[in-house]
Amino acid sequence: MSRKVFSLFIIGLMVFSVFFVQPAAAEDENAYINAALQAFETKYYKTAEDLGDILDMTLDNSTELTAYFTAEFHNKTIEVTNPDQFWDLAKINMGLGIFESPRVFIVETWTFFPANKNRIQDIVADPNVGLATRWSPMTAKTPDGKLKIAQFASTGAMFMSPFNPVGGLTDVYSVRVSTLITDYGGATNFDGIYSPYRCTWEIDKTPGKVPDDAVIYNQTQGWIAAHAGEDYKAKVTFHCDIGEWHNGVKGDINDIKNYIAFYYTWAYEDYPNDPYYDSGLSSTGAYLKNILGYEFTDDGFTVYGKYTHPLADDQIAAYYSMYPSVPWELYWAMGELVANAKKYGIDKTYSFSSSGEGILWLDLITKEHAADVVKIMQEIMNGNAKDNFPGIDWSAAKDRFQADINFFNQYNHLFISNGPYMLVKYDPNALYLKLKKFTGERHVLGTDSGLPIDGVPDEIEYVGVQGQDTAILSVAKGDYDILSYAFPAGKFQGLGEDVLNNLKLFKSASSYNELTINDWHDPDKDAPIVTVGDSVYFNPFAIREVRYAMNWLISRDYIVQNIYQGSGAPMLGCIRPSHPANKYFQIVYDTLGMTTSGNEDYALYLIEQGMEKAKEQVAKYGHTLEKRSDGYWYFDGKPVSIKFLIRTEDERKEIGLYIARLLETKVGFKVEKYLWDRKKTGSVVFAEDPANYKWNLYTGGWGTSGLPTQWVDGYMAFFYTNWYGYTPNGMGVDHGHRNTVTVREFLKFVGELVGPAETTTTTSSEETTTTTSKPTTTTSQQTTTSKPTTTSKPTTTSKPTSSSPSKTTTTSKQGGGGICGPAALVGLAIIPLLLRRRK
Numbered sequence: 001m002s003r004k005v006f007s008l009f010i011i012g013l014m015v016f017s018v019f020f021v022q023p024a025a026a027e028d029e030n031a032y033i034n035a036a037l038q039a040f041e042t043k044y045y046k047t048a049e050d051l052g053d054i055l056d057m058t059l060d061n062s063t064e065l066t067a068y069f070t071a072e073f074h075n076k077t078i079e080v081t082n083p084d085q086f087w088d089l090a091k092i093n094m095g096l097g098i099f100e101s102p103r104v105f106i107v108e109t110w111t112f113f114p115a116n117k118n119r120i121q122d123i124v125a126d127p128n129v130g131l132a133t134r135w136s137p138m139t140a141k142t143p144d145g146k147l148k149i150a151q152f153a154s155t156g157a158m159f160m161s162p163f164n165p166v167g168g169l170t171d172v173y174s175v176r177v178s179t180l181i182t183d184y185g186g187a188t189n190f191d192g193i194y195s196p197y198r199c200t201w202e203i204d205k206t207p208g209k210v211p212d213d214a215v216i217y218n219q220t221q222g223w224i225a226a227h228a229g230e231d232y233k234a235k236v237t238f239h240c241d242i243g244e245w246h247n248g249v250k251g252d253i254n255d256i257k258n259y260i261a262f263y264y265t266w267a268y269e270d271y272p273n274d275p276y277y278d279s280g281l282s283s284t285g286a287y288l289k290n291i292l293g294y295e296f297t298d299d300g301f302t303v304y305g306k307y308t309h310p311l312a313d314d315q316i317a318a319y320y321s322m323y324p325s326v327p328w329e330l331y332w333a334m335g336e337l338v339a340n341a342k343k344y345g346i347d348k349t350y351s352f353s354s355s356g357e358g359i360l361w362l363d364l365i366t367k368e369h370a371a372d373v374v375k376i377m378q379e380i381m382n383g384n385a386k387d388n389f390p391g392i393d394w395s396a397a398k399d400r401f402q403a404d405i406n407f408f409n410q411y412n413h414l415f416i417s418n419g420p421y422m423l424v425k426y427d428p429n430a431l432y433l434k435l436k437k438f439t440g441e442r443h444v445l446g447t448d449s450g451l452p453i454d455g456v457p458d459e460i461e462y463v464g465v466q467g468q469d470t471a472i473l474s475v476a477k478g479d480y481d482i483l484s485y486a487f488p489a490g491k492f493q494g495l496g497e498d499v500l501n502n503l504k505l506f507k508s509a510s511s512y513n514e515l516t517i518n519d520w521h522d523p524d525k526d527a528p529i530v531t532v533g534d535s536v537y538f539n540p541f542a543i544r545e546v547r548y549a550m551n552w553l554i555s556r557d558y559i560v561q562n563i564y565q566g567s568g569a570p571m572l573g574c575i576r577p578s579h580p581a582n583k584y585f586q587i588v589y590d591t592l593g594m595t596t597s598g599n600e601d602y603a604l605y606l607i608e609q610g611m612e613k614a615k616e617q618v619a620k621y622g623h624t625l626e627k628r629s630d631g632y633w634y635f636d637g638k639p640v641s642i643k644f645l646i647r648t649e650d651e652r653k654e655i656g657l658y659i660a661r662l663l664e665t666k667v668g669f670k671v672e673k674y675l676w677d678r679k680k681t682g683s684v685v686f687a688e689d690p691a692n693y694k695w696n697l698y699t700g701g702w703g704t705s706g707l708p709t710q711w712v713d714g715y716m717a718f719f720y721t722n723w724y725g726y727t728p729n730g731m732g733v734d735h736g737h738r739n740t741v742t743v744r745e746f747l748k749f750v751g752e753l754v755g756p757a758e759t760t761t762t763t764s765s766e767e768t769t770t771t772t773s774k775p776t777t778t779t780s781q782q783t784t785t786s787k788p789t790t791t792s793k794p795t796t797t798s799k800p801t802s803s804s805p806s807k808t809t810t811t812s813k814q815g816g817g818g819i820c821g822p823a824a825l826v827g828l829a830i831i832p833l834l835l836r837r838r839k
Helices: 002-018 025-040 049-058 060-066 083-100 136-137 172-181 252-267 279-289 312-321 326-343 367-381 392-411 468-476 544-554 556-563 585-592 600-619 652-667 678-685 715-720 743-754 823-837
Strands: 072-073 074-081 103-116 144-151 184-187 192-196 201-203 214-220 222-224 234-240 290-299 300-303 422-429 434-438 459-465 501-517 529-532 535-538 569-570 626-627 634-637 641-647 670-676 697-703
Touching: 002 600, 025 049, 025 585, 025 743, 049 072, 049 074, 049 743, 060 072, 060 715, 083 544, 083 585, 083 715, 083 743, 103 468, 103 544, 103 556, 136 234, 136 290, 144 468, 172 422, 172 434, 184 279, 192 201, 192 312, 201 312, 214 252, 222 652, 234 312, 252 279, 252 300, 290 468, 300 312, 326 367, 326 392, 367 392, 459 468, 468 501, 501 544, 501 652, 535 678, 544 600, 544 652, 556 652, 585 743, 600 626, 600 652, 641 652, 641 678, 652 697, 670 678, 678 697
Parallel strands: 144 459, 641 670, 641 697
Antiparallel strands: 072 074, 103 501, 103 569, 184 192, 201 234, 214 222, 234 300, 290 300, 422 434, 434 459, 501 697, 529 535, 626 634
8 A cells, every 4th residue: 555545545534533523521531430339339229320419519518418418409409318329438538538638637645543542432434535524523423422524724714615506515525514503305325326314205217298287487477387288208296304403493495486587597597687686606507408397385396307317216316306405585685686786785896606806705794794784684675675586575575584583692603403503602803613403394205215303412513624634643632533534645744753643544435636728719719819908918728629628748657656656546537546437538648548657758749730820820810829948838929828826825836836847947938836725716717708818737636525426417518518517617607617629529539539430231220239448557546526618620649658749640541442532643643744745
């Protein structure tokens, strides 16, 4: 065959390929998604087709499915109905949360509570968190019936958050004290099962129609049958005991009914600039949308809802349980203070859930705050309520208000509840708080739960101490019975035998640490820059690759061994190593190539990749970004600087300094280190707008209480989204982290790590048996407890190895043989070269 004939043949072949052979891009994408699902060992969602519309969800949408088991998306209702489906989605959400990395989890800490061996004759210690629950001080037996607890208060304050049950009580110390004062409708027992306590319940999971007399509350219309005739999935009937409030008032059904009405009022903005709305209750609003109606009885209520747990009935009860912490009139009086303080002649601005310049975070145990609530009560008693609400009878609360005022006059606070202990003295300046056993009417209905019913000590004192070492010695001497603060084992190693012989140590996996990241950038720009006034900053943590890289930059093994002296376990995701659900997620960490030792080369590769992309993004807005010969990055000629808020009370100080060194010496960011206590850091990270750009990183920490259930319904939503949990969004859900990566993009990324799925034979729907391997255990023993959005599109990389950074995969692997698509165009481009050679 002549060269000319051959060239014409090739041209024809190329033309045919361009116009008649279609690229296999869509099939290729599905192959990668299928490969990711195989790698995650999913059982329900085995193919891209099975996921359907879920592929287009971001983490903000997909976590609704694991938190609420239902989500509206693309004008469809998607539901979770069985355990395999739940755990498949939980794995995907965990991986996606790590991929977005608004938080990077570091370590579960193993610590020990010291108690005086001679004073503590008996006590219930939780097998998961030691003495960190209400049940321990409640059951402590001492020779004289008095319990004295030392509480670490390095900041000069006993509590980090205020005592109000609406948007306060967020730090571990306020929770531990308040749970002795309040009671629960139900509580998680020592087997991790949500069990009856002050309420009992019957659950009916038979779907039906909402009856005509089932109502919800609207602040402008009152109790209305808004969903009569609609389909419900679950019906739960609660029978409850309110008993007697600490002010002597007998509780009744109105305490539950008006409490529910209060949350309907405050969780929704019923009209523009509604003063009875708190954006901090957005998750409550989402919860109430699943409630279709209540029917109230003399001792409880029946609730009809769209939520049902496909896994555990106890979680259905936990979801629908509504039990007040304070009397109903106190909720509504607090509401009047927050909404209308100035209308009542109070020249202050209060909030339920945040503080800031000119805003007071309402605290019922701060005398001045409680006094302002009393002023509201007095005005309402005198008929001067500034607003009225249908169904809320102010006149019926007159005697209740008087009892509340009398209580305040005696005790100088308004944290009135119905639990086993009542707060009789609080002196914040002296760092002192005293509880006495409540002797009023109180009935625990759930006597079969295995949980303690009555308090053992007659009184419990809390004393704030500011020196760790001196506090331990004071416990050993008997000055205190318990130290309400746990230390790593190394803290006790240097103590003498005379000290250790007087101590009994209670192990606790009671806390875990993470990096909270401010990934804010100007929302009107597709670049990682932040404008504050006349200043423009570059935020490297607005780049997803940089955040994701932190998972590899940090050696969790180093932190456990060198900072905690082995008293802990590396933690790769938001589920702690000792959590019963961790066994489901090890496969996710393994598939992503995560190790507890980290991979510095891969981290630096990811960061370089993200920063190179950022160069082009900032250039569009007239800015420059470069890495100079000194190894540092520069934005508009100035070093890229990171504001790192580092907690100082515990090992997080050393963790912060370690990470700061990595960022400076390895990555090339200058680091401004702010060594602050919890009160100061919390007021910036969680109460202010992230757009103020006062911080980039924060050494966050979480405490736990009680043995956790394995059903991690809300964990990924709580920690990795901005709509569900405790996140840095002081100005509301629109001011914080935004998830942008879709499930499709993430699974494609994972599929490219592990390689495309091989073609398999389709099986019938009856074939439900799948072959899966048991998740392997690495050096990370993955823990959590209590129940509780960035910009960059993900890039494609190959699977990281232990020794070298991965290389970028930029081509799609086409299915089948032959020449097609882009290859054909390349072929056409070389034909002139063939013809030229002939000349």
